[in-house]
Amino acid sequence: MASLSSAIASTLSRVPNFTEAERCGLQQHRCAREQPLSQITNVTQINCAVAVSCDGRSRTARLQRQVLLGPGRGGFWGSSLGFQTRRMALTRRTVHRACSRAQATDEAVLEDVPHVTDWLPDLPSFPNPLQDNPAYTAVKQYFVEEDDVVAKNVVVKLRTPGEGTHFRRAGPRQKVYFKPDEVRACIVTCGGLCPGLNTVIREIVCGLWTQYGVRDILGIDGGYAGFYSNNTIQLTPKLVNDIHKRGGTILGTSRGGHDKTKIVAAIQDRGINQVYIIGGDGTQRGAAVIYEELKRRGVKVVVAGIPKTIDNDIAIIDKSFGFDTAVEEAQRAINAAHVEAESVKNGVGLVKLMGRYSGYIAMYATLASRDVDCCLIPEVPFYLEGAGGLYEFVRKRLRENGHMVIVVAEGAGQELIAESTLTTKSDASGNRLLLDVGLWLCQSLKENFAEANEPLTLKYIDPTYMIRAIPSNASDNVYCTLLAHSAIHGAMAGFTGFTVGPVNGRHAYIPILAATETQNRVNVNDRMWARLLSSTNQPDFLSYERVIEGKKAAKAAASVHKFAKVASNGMLPIQEKKTNGGVRDEVSVQSGDEKSKDAKETNVGAGQKDTKQLEPSVNLVVQGSSIEGKIGLMENPSVSNKTAES
Numbered sequence: 309m310a311s312l313s314s315a316i317a318s319t320l321s322r323v324p325n326f327t328e329a330e331r332c333g334l335q336q337h338r339c340a341r342e343q344p345l346s347q348i349t350n351v352t353q354i355n356c357a358v359a360v361s362c363d364g365r366s367r368t369a370r371l372q373r374q375v376l377l378g379p380g381r382g383g384f385w386g387s388s389l390g391f392q393t394r395r396m397a398l399t400r401r402t403v404h405r406a407c408s409r410a411q412a413t414d415e416a417v418l419e420d421v422p423h424v425t426d427w428l429p430d431l432p433s434f435p436n437p438l439q440d441n442p443a444y445t446a447v448k449q450y451f452v453e454e455d456d457v458v459a460k461n462v463v464v465k466l467r468t469p470g471e472g473t474h475f476r477r478a479g480p481r482q483k484v485y486f487k488p489d490e491v492r493a494c495i496v497t498c499g500g501l502c503p504g505l506n507t508v509i510r511e512i513v514c515g516l517w518t519q520y521g522v523r524d525i526l527g528i529d530g531g532y533a534g535f536y537s538n539n540t541i542q543l544t545p546k547l548v549n550d551i552h553k554r555g556g557t558i559l560g561t562s563r564g565g566h567d568k569t570k571i572v573a574a575i576q577d578r579g580i581n582q583v584y585i586i587g588g589d590g591t592q593r594g595a596a597v598i599y600e601e602l603k604r605r606g607v608k609v610v611v612a613g614i615p616k617t618i619d620n621d622i623a624i625i626d627k628s629f630g631f632d633t634a635v636e637e638a639q640r641a642i643n644a645a646h647v648e649a650e651s652v653k654n655g656v657g658l659v660k661l662m663g664r665y666s667g668y669i670a671m672y673a674t675l676a677s678r679d680v681d682c683c684l685i686p687e688v689p690f691y692l693e694g695a696g697g698l699y700e701f702v703r704k705r706l707r708e709n710g711h712m713v714i715v716v717a718e719g720a721g722q723e724l725i726a727e728s729t730l731t732t733k734s735d736a737s738g739n740r741l742l743l744d745v746g747l748w749l750c751q752s753l754k755e756n757f758a759e760a761n762e763p764l765t766l767k768y769i770d771p772t773y774m775i776r777a778i779p780s781n782a783s784d785n786v787y788c789t790l791l792a793h794s795a796i797h798g799a800m801a802g803f804t805g806f807t808v809g810p811v812n813g814r815h816a817y818i819p820i821l822a823a824t825e826t827q828n829r830v831n832v833n834d835r836m837w838a839r840l841l842s843s844t845n846q847p848d849f850l851s852y853e854r855v856i857e858g859k860k861a862a863k864a865a866a867s868v869h870k871f872a873k874v875a876s877n878g879m880l881p882i883q884e885k886k887t888n889g890g891v892r893d894e895v896s897v898q899s900g901d902e903k904s905k906d907a908k909e910t911n912v913g914a915g916q917k918d919t920k921q922l923e924p925s926v927n928l929v930v931q932g933s934s935i936e937g938k939i940g941l942m943e944n945p946s947v948s949n950k951t952a953e954s
């Protein structure tokens with residue numbers, strides 16, 4: 309009867325992940341419990357302790373092999389090596405489908421993507437045509453193994469290696485579920501522009517054509533709405549040959565227009581069976597809705613998402629295409645701002661970069677440049693006045709260097725500006741419309757220096773749309789090619805409802821909803837932000853909460869002051885709350901004669917109940933630190949020389 313030792317030896321010889329040294333060491337293993345082979349071949353699990361000797365070090369490891377059978381696609385081998393301290397080494401316990409989130413316990417989990425055989429289990433498969441393609445047969449191990457997974461976290465504890473979430477590795481499979489002449493693919497681009505869109509389109513078209521022999525590829529014109537309101541464009545390698553050298557998208561794009569029923573009807577009416585959707589978080593959420601509906605209808609149509617966002621705010625993936633290009637192009641604006649600033653006395657160059665909710669472009673552009681003195685991002689609320697505020701820092705840097713450069717991400721400081729210009733407006737996709745932090749900062753800085761009679765020459769550069777409209781750079785071009793290829797390999801292999809992207813350097817298939825349920829934001833507790841702070845030596849604005857609380861207290865005190873003042877004038881204040889277009893006046897005053905006087909002083913006179921007072925001077929003392937100057941465009945009801953303790 310064969311022993312467990314030989315069973316393990318034979319298993320090990322089939323596991324490519326081990327180095328030769330590890331394999332040798334493992335083959336000299338000492339089984340803790342010898343078991344008859346009959347038990348092993350009949351069960352799905354081999355589990356034993358082995359002594360490992362490799363690299364001159366000895367360690368006892370626990371090895372587990374588990375075979376799980378997945379519907380329609382043969383077996384799946386999960387494998388790993390754990391350490392003695394672990395109760396159980398990496399186990400692939402559950403195959404999760406249809407975007408369901410795994411029930412993670414203390415072991416490894418595969419967050420799998422759906423497959424058309426989930427609802428069409430009898431679909432036939434075919435050998436991958438790549439196996440006869442001279443370019444690819446030259447490369448050994450070109451095909452991805454069914455059990456290749458990519459770990460979400462690669463920094464692990466030695467005592468628990470291999471734990472946590474894993475994704476299916478992207479790449480070509482031995483078997484495909486589409487014959488080339490059966491495929492009718494379509495490509496759509498949605499949302500904002502981003503460098504590299506054309507490269508992705510080009511590589512999907514050329515990849516399908518040359519690798520899989522697909523000849524029927526349609527371009528959807530103008531985003532989601534184009535599915536049902538515009539004509540399609542027939543795409544060929546010839547047509548897309550040069551498009552990667554151009555910015556924008558040859559297909560056009562749009563926000564809004566996601567009508568699930570109309571889109572799915574158009575997909576079916578046109579006989580499309582592979583849908584490639586390029587877009588950001590909103591677009592990917594829309595892609596998930598389309599996938600769900602196609603699945604519900606039980607049709608053989610796969611949906612592949614290619615994540616696009618210049619802001620780099622899509623979760624899980626290492627970075628999004630176009631981001632590198634944006635950071636590189638931002639250098640030109642920063643350089644210009646620097647040249648302008650250093651050419652004059654007290655020169656400040658202010659550059660606004662994109663970044664609605666996350667400040668990655670600003671952070672990386674700052675780190676890359678080394679000319680930036682201060683980087684403001686949405687993740688770090690900042691304030692202007694008082695100790696540790698921006699005004700103080702600008703003065704300090706100007707004293708030291710005579711000039712400075714500020715980079716601000718467009719989503720930064722929104723809460724400060726919003727106080728004055730309350731808006732709930734959003735675009736066709738429901739994205740909140742941003743207030744222009746660049747202009748607001750410009751105005752605030754200029755006014756603050758003018759009031760203090762200090763010279764300041766400020767040059768404001770807003771290159772945002774110029775950055776986003778350029779073609780992708782060399783590194784993004786290669787990246788876009790990999791994304792496109794990952795997408796077509798996945799679609800041809802029958803996977804659906806997935807988005808692609810590199811996870812710790814290896815491309816993976818990620819359930820769409822897993823990629824969109826959270827947003828990638830700069831982690832200000834991470835060392836990268838510390839690197840930025842140390843490179844600029846800017847304030848950390850950690851007192852933000854305290855300062856804002858102070859302002860609120862001052863505002864409240866000001867209301868009381870106004871109330872008292874009106875009352876002492878013999879007027880009868882009417883205490884009521886009025887909501888005027890989102891602006892709430894705590895106290896409104898009704899008085900004919902007092903109207904103009906009060907309006908001048910408080911801007912809250914009859915007939916002016918709707919107006920807010922803009923740009924009042926304030927002088928606050930917050931926990932001993934003086935906050936002086938104008939609060940830009942902040943709404944403030946007649947506060948002057950008030951003191952508040954928070």
Ligand SMILES: Nc1ncnc2c1ncn2[C@@H]1O[C@H](COP(=O)(O)OP(=O)(O)O)[C@@H](O)[C@H]1O
Nearest residue numbers: 499500563564566587588589590591593594737
């Ligand atoms: N939750 C959603 N469900 C369906 N479609 C959505 C959803 N969110 C956004 N979309 C659609 O996705 C498209 C692009 O979204 P948008 O947020 O503008 O850009 P991005 O994809 O770049 O984030 C729009 O057509 C929008 O209508």
Ligand SMILES: O=P(O)(O)OC[C@H]1O[C@](O)(COP(=O)(O)O)[C@@H](O)[C@@H]1O
Nearest residue numbers: 499500502588617618619662663664
């Ligand atoms: O003016 P538009 O087209 O609405 O786009 C502006 C927004 O798009 C963004 O570039 C983000 O878009 P994506 O994430 O889709 O690339 C933001 O930084 C910016 O606020």
Ligand SMILES: [Mg+2]
Nearest residue numbers: 499588589590
């Ligand atoms: Mg978006």
